[in-house]
Amino acid sequence: MSVSPFLVSAPGKVIIYGEHSAVYGKPAIAAALSLRAYLLVTPCEDVNDIRLDFPDIGLSHSWNKENIPWEDIRKFVTFKDEKPVVTEELVPEIVDLLSTVLADVESKLHYTACLCFLYLYANLSNKDVPGMRFIVKSTLPIGAGLGSSACTAVCLASALARLGKHVSAACHTSTEKVYKKENSDLDFIDSWSLMGEKCFHGNPSGIDNAVATYGGAVMFQRTTIPSKPSVRTTMRNFPPIKLILINTKVPRSTAALVGNVAQVNRTYPKCAGSILDAMEHLVFEAYQIMIRPSFGKEEKDQLRELVNINHGLLVALGVSHPALEKIKIIGDTHGIGSTKLTGAGGGGCAISLVHDDVEEEVIQKAIKEFENEGYETFETSLGGKGVGSLSLEDVDKDKRDTVFSAEVFSSYKDRDEVEKALKSDIYESWRFW
Ligand SMILES: Nc1ncnc2c1ncn2[C@@H]1O[C@H](COP(=O)(O)OP(=O)(O)O)[C@@H](O)[C@H]1O
Ligand SMILES: C[C@@](O)(CCOP(=O)(O)O)CC(=O)O
Ligand SMILES: [Mg+2]
Numbered sequence: 042m043s044v045s046p047f048l049v050s051a052p053g054k055v056i057i058y059g060e061h062s063a064v065y066g067k068p069a070i071a072a073a074l075s076l077r078a079y080l081l082v083t084p085c086e087d088v089n090d091i092r093l094d095f096p097d098i099g100l101s102h103s104w105n106k107e108n109i110p111w112e113d114i115r116k117f118v119t120f121k122d123e124k125p126v127v128t129e130e131l132v133p134e135i136v137d138l139l140s141t142v143l144a145d146v147e148s149k150l151h152y153t154a155c156l157c158f159l160y161l162y163a164n165l166s167n168k169d170v171p172g173m174r175f176i177v178k179s180t181l182p183i184g185a186g187l188g189s190s191a192c193t194a195v196c197l198a199s200a201l202a203r204l205g206k207h208v209s210a211a212c213h214t215s216t217e218k219v220y221k222k223e224n225s226d227l228d229f230i231d232s233w234s235l236m237g238e239k240c241f242h243g244n245p246s247g248i249d250n251a252v253a254t255y256g257g258a259v260m261f262q263r264t265t266i267p268s269k270p271s272v273r274t275t276m277r278n279f280p281p282i283k284l285i286l287i288n289t290k291v292p293r294s295t296a297a298l299v300g301n302v303a304q305v306n307r308t309y310p311k312c313a314g315s316i317l318d319a320m321e322h323l324v325f326e327a328y329q330i331m332i333r334p335s336f337g338k339e340e341k342d343q344l345r346e347l348v349n350i351n352h353g354l355l356v357a358l359g360v361s362h363p364a365l366e367k368i369k370i371i372g373d374t375h376g377i378g379s380t381k382l383t384g385a386g387g388g389g390c391a392i393s394l395v396h397d398d399v400e401e402e403v404i405q406k407a408i409k410e411f412e413n414e415g416y417e418t419f420e421t422s423l424g425g426k427g428v429g430s431l432s433l434e435d436v437d438k439d440k441r442d443t444v445f446s447a448e449v450f451s452s453y454k455d456r457d458e459v460e461k462a463l464k465s466d467i468y469e470s471w472r473f474w
Contacts, residue, residue, distance in 0.1 A: 057070045094176040111163070114163045175197070231251055368416065
């Protein structure tokens, strides 16, 4: 069996309302970002070699395919219509079997990333698939609240599902509007990427991987009843919101922050419960405003008010950070709009919903101040495409050696180089499920 090289890609996300409360079965609203993760899969010379290169986190590791305990792992995997079925939680026996294979991975950061890869690899691929090299590059800041873990998990789940022949080839172009009510390939990728997210941080709501898989904008609500699927309401007419994204560059881990909120919830259940209920109400309010047929000044003002309330509630849960508060102070001092932290908080990014009436000069002044503090600002668009793939046959013959070369892919130095080579120059060649 020989496998041609291919690329997959999935977007990051911005949570506009409802982070953390999403973990507790409350609704949240999020949209896909134009910043994305890219995964190149190329055959290895040695058919038994599985090689993982995650240069963004300084990880390079390889395994011999023969050392994966396929038979033992398969005892814990259920198949329906020849496809592996996801479980409610990670299967502890599989995690245990993989821990032997991971014994030589020392750093916790690398261990988690390798576990995510191997968990999906062992479930979705099989021992007949020849050795491949997996290289991930992201144009998103990592660990900054923009869902880098989820889009990495979606890239891995989609690539491995393709190698395991569990999904059909992606065939829609970037301009084609596809309104399928059901898409079993995307559902498969979404459900398995959630297992990947579980490797990164024990208790994800599923909103990040849902946005990375399906793209667009959604109101998402995790079910708290085991085996009932989460509810994903696509927001087709997502209002045109002007938004600035600011990264404090303060590192933090989603797993730790989700754990801190769980601790607050255990210690003060009634108090934390009221905050989470308030978040639920504000998300429903925001949803009703966003889907109004006319979207004018009144609606924009209300959405900004709700951004401020949402930030206050997140502060109350203890997930802000002095740097995020500094962003809020700068934004509010210049009156650019409403600012809140986004994602897990504790550092990472904030978003400002910009007021229409603010002069460009004022916005530039605020941006300058953010940059003087060492923060990075992004101009990005919301609501783009979800997971996509680029196969050999999608690309002109004379470009294939460059586009699918591990050497060339590894040599992209920064966000601009990745985006130019893989997005701007050949975006119309990408296919989406
Ligand atoms: N490009 C990447 N390569 C490898 N691992 C990645 C990449 N992007 C994200 N990750 C994994 O996701 C983790 C960050 O996830 P998380 O704390 O949830 O923050 P966020 O999802 O907001 O960026 C990283 O520590 C790493 O394990
Ligand atoms: C805090 C949370 O609501 C979002 C986390 O997003 P991120 O990993 O910080 O991008 C957790 C979740 O919904 O899984
Ligand atoms: Mg994450």
